[in-house]
Amino acid sequence: MDQVLEQPHVLLAGLAEALSAGEVVPYLGPGISALAELRAPMTPEALADFFAGKTALPRRARGNCWAAAQYIENYRFRDTVTLWMKEAYAAPVAPSAFHRWLAGLPLPLVVDAWYTGEMRRALAGRGDWAEVQGITRAGIGEDRWFRFYDAQGRPADAATAAKAATLLYSPHGSVDPDANFLISDADYVEVLTEIDIQTPIPEDVRNRRTGKTFLFLGCRFHDQLLRTYARQVMKRSAARHYAVVEFAKLTRNERRFLDEQGIVPIDLPLAEALATLIAPGRD
Structure with missing residues (x-):
């Protein structure tokens, strides 16, 4: 190596x-x-900060976008998670020259x-x-991934x-x-x-x-x-x-x-x- x-x-x-x-x-x-x-937001941490700017998050969810999204899903429902992701x-x-x-x-x-x-x-x-x-x-009511x-x-x-x-x-x-x-x-x-x-x-x-x-x-x-x-x-x-x-x-x-x-x-x-x-x- x-x-x-x-x-x-x-x-x-x-x-x-x-x-x-x-x-x-x-x-x-x-x-x-x-x-x-x-x-x-182009990192998980930046996405977590975006969620934190939309609602108060518990300490365990701060800085962790997956946990933040789960908290929002639990207390504001899945539609809110999707809405805020679309907003983010x-x-x-735009594609870079490399893309x-x-x-x-x-x-x-x-x-x-x-x-x-x-x-x-x-x-x-x-x-x-x-x-x-x-x-x-x-x-979604469907058995698909x-x-x-x-x-x-x-x-x-x-x-x-x-x-x-x-x-x-x-x-x-x-x-x-x-x-x-x-x-x-x-x-x-x-x-x-x-x-x-x-x-x-x-x-x-x-x-x-x-x-x-x-x-x-x-x-x-x-x-x-x-x-x-x-x-x-x-x-x-x-x-x-x-x-x-x-x-x-x-x-x-x-x-x-x-x-x-x-x-x-x-x-x-x-x-x-x-x-x-x-x-x-x-x-």
């Missing part, structure tokens, strides 16, 4: 080639868009691990992609998604097109009871990830829920993965997680790493 970290730009050049060949699955966190100044992400977040670069690649699978929908906007110029989003089961959409944002089915050249997987949901949000503790308790047997992860996602390397960009794993999701999405993929991180800023739990999951840290500022990946002539 030390030798890899001594030459991060060389490693990124190789990963860019592998991305262009569809051999790597990009796992995108909100840190990419957070490089620009945005009104939308009402201002569209647009990814949209031009033949990627079988892209994971977008936040609520703002930049990657689906980057793909909007294409007609050969589909999306599957995680959904809350609260009050996710919903499919075609390239126009219309409801679709698993067969349609399976035919898509690129499948966008938004495991936590997204503000667009239908404001699907996995956000409260109760949402995740339901998912986590079955995630070990992979039921909440769509079959086509499981098929497309098989044997693939994951590249984590703009992600943090300082929260157990975020680590659990990443671990389960990576199941039955390649043995080695990569994450662009500033290693000195990682918590002990994050370092342990990277080591346990075979994720090689690429110790660079995110903006520098993204610029290296999309360097001219790389595609």
